Amino acid sequence: MATTLTGGNQHIIHLPTTPFNEPSDPHTVAQQWLSSLQSQLSNPESLDTTDLFHAESWWRDMLALDWDMRTVRTATEIQHFLSKQQAKARLSRFRLQDKGKFQPRLETVVEGLSWISSMFFFDGAVGTGTGMLRLTQADDGSWKAYAVYTSLQELHSAQEPLGKRRAEGTTESMPGGISGGTWIERRQRQKDFLDEEPTTLVVGAGQAGLNMGARLQSLGVSCLIIDKNERVGDNWRHRYRTLVTHDPAEFTHMAYLPFPQNWPQFTPKDKLGDWFEAYASIMELNIWMQTSITSAEYDESAGQWTVSLVRGDGSQRIMRPRHVIWCTGHSGEARVPSFPGQEAFKGQVYHGSQHRDASETDVCGKKVIVVGTGNSGHDIAQNYYENGADVTMLQRSGTYVLTADKGVFMMHKGLHEDGGPPTEECDIVAESLPWPVQLALSVHATKRIAEAEKETLDGLRKAGFELDFGQDGAGIARAYFTRGGGYYIDVGCSQLIIDGKIKVKHNPDGINGFGENQLQLADGDSLPADIVVLATGYDNMRTTVRKVLGDKIADRCSDVWDLDNEGEVQAMWRPSGHPGFWYFGGNLALCRIYSRFLALQIKAVESGLSPGVRQ
Incomplete structure (x- = not known):
C-alpha cells in the first residue's frame, strides 16, 4: 500500500490502495493501536514503531512535539522524529474520543482507500492536546497508521478563562480591588497603555488581527492592535460595493464568538465590517485606529522592538513590544504592471x-x-x-x-x-x-x-x-x-x-x-x-514588510505562503526567520484556527518554554 511522492516540491502523491476487510469493532482496533503508541512513547530511548506505521506513513504536528508546524513522512523519519522530540515533549495519557461524530469509525475515503479514523486526546510536558489517527489495513491484515496528527491545544501554565474558569467580573475580584477602578476605568487605561508596554504589537485590525488579539488576551498576553483605517472593519467596507464573502457562515466564525443562528449564509462586506467592529468591543481588544508605523528596530540582545507610531491626531508614541505580528493581509502590495504606451x-x-x-x-x-x-x-x-x-x-x-x-x-x-x-x-x-x-x-x-x-x-x-x-x-x-x-x-x-x-x-x-x-x-x-x-493580483506579503519596516528586517524574514519542503505553509503562523516577528493571515476560518497556535507559540516564548525561532 505504498504512497508515491512525485513532482519535487509540488508534493504530488498517489494515495494508497487498501484491502477492505471490515473490522468487527473499529473502537477496539483504534484503542489497541493507541495503547501500543503510548507504550512505545513511554520509553523513547528504545522506541520501536515498526508495528505501528506503514513504510509510507505521515505524522503532522502542531506544537505538541516541536515548537513549529511539522510534517514528517515515512516510518523511518517518524521514528527518528519521535525519538528526538518525545524525551522533552513527554506525550502520555492517550485516550480516544468516545462521543460524537469523530469517535472511532470506518470510513471509505475514496474508491480503494478505507481507514479507521478517530479523534484522541493526550497530555504533554507543557500542556494538553488533541489529535487524529487514521489507520489502514496492511496486506497481512494488521492495522497501522497511515496518518497521525498531534496538536497542542492548551498550556498547563496558561489555561484560558473559559466556561467554569471564567472571571468573576466584580470590581472586588479584579486585581487591586476597588482601588484599581471600575471595569470601564480600567479599560480606558488598558486601551491607552498608560501603565504598561504591550507585549505584542499587532499590525492590522482585519480578521487576522482581531482573532489574534482575542487569543493573546485570553492567554494573558497584553496586545495592542494598530490599523491605518478610521474604523474597525474598514478593510472590508472600503472594498468594492458588491463584495460578499464566498465562504459560508459555519466556516467563517471568529474565535470565541460564532455568528448568530440567523446570520446570512454569505456575508455582505459592510455587514462583516460591522461585525468586526462589534467583535472588537465585545472581546475588549485594545485598538488604535488611524495609526501607522514610522520606524521599527529590533534589539536582539534584549529581545525587544522599538517601534515609533504616529496617530491620527499627529501625536507620536514609542512602544517597546517583544513581538510584532504582521496582519496586513494574506497578499502584500498590489502587483501593478506597466506597459509601453x-x-x-x-x-x-x-x-x-x-x-x-x-x-x-x-x-x-x-x-x-x-x-x-x-x-x-x-x-x-x-x-x-x-x-x-x-x-x-x-x-x-x-x-x-x-x-x-x-x-x-x-x-x-x-x-x-x-x-x-x-x-x-x-x-x-x-x-x-x-x-x-x-x-x-x-x-x-x-x-x-x-x-x-x-x-x-x-x-x-x-x-x-x-x-x-x-x-x-x-x-x-x-x-x-x-x-x-x-x-x-x-x-x-x-x-x-x-x-x-x-x-x-x-x-x-x-x-x-x-x-x-x-x-x-x-x-x-x-x-x-x-x-x-x-486584476493582476498581489506580491508576496514580505513586500509590505519591506516597504514599511525596511530592508534590514525584511531580509531576515522568509517569503510567506506556498508549501515548504515538508509540505507546511512557509513562514505563516510560525517562526518567520526574524526573531520576534510573525506573519499572520488567511481567510476567516484559517485566522480562527491558526490564531490559537500562534498565540500559544508567543505565550510559550514569554513563559520560557520556547525560543521562538526555528531550531
Missing part, C-alpha cells in the same frame, strides 16, 4: 484593488477590459456589465471555477455546515491531514464537484474560457495554498460568460502595450478600450 492611453487604467463600483460614473456603452480571471476579475467584470458596459475579460492562463451554490457546500460537507459537529472539532479534523495528502484527496473531490457542475463548466469551455484544475487536478486547494489565487468561486459571472454577455479573450502571451484607444496584444490582435482594470 500606457501614458498615451486616453482612457482609464487602474488596479483591481482600487475598484469601488462601476455605478460611480456613467459607464453605459464603455468598452471595459478586465485583465485577469480570478475572483476579483470576475466580480469587477460582472459589476461593469450590470452597469451597462461592454466587458471583455482578458485571460492569460486557465482558471479553476466552482460555484457557490454547489461546489462550495460539497467542499464543507460533513464538517463546517449547518447542523454539523462543533466548530472546534471540525477545525481539528480539517487541519489534521498533511497537505500533500489533503491535496491528493482534493483531486477526487474536485472531480466530484466537476461532475456536479458539468453544465456550467461545459458552457464556459464553449464560450472560450480556459479552465485549469491545477497541476494534479487538486482544484481550489492547490490554487489557494500554493498560488494564493488562480480560482473563481462563481456567484453569477460564469453564466454571463456562457451567455456571451461578458466576452473572453484568451491571451497566453500577454499584453504588448497600449494605443491611444486600445490594448495591443502579443498575438498581434488589439482590443478597443475605454477602461482597463488590472
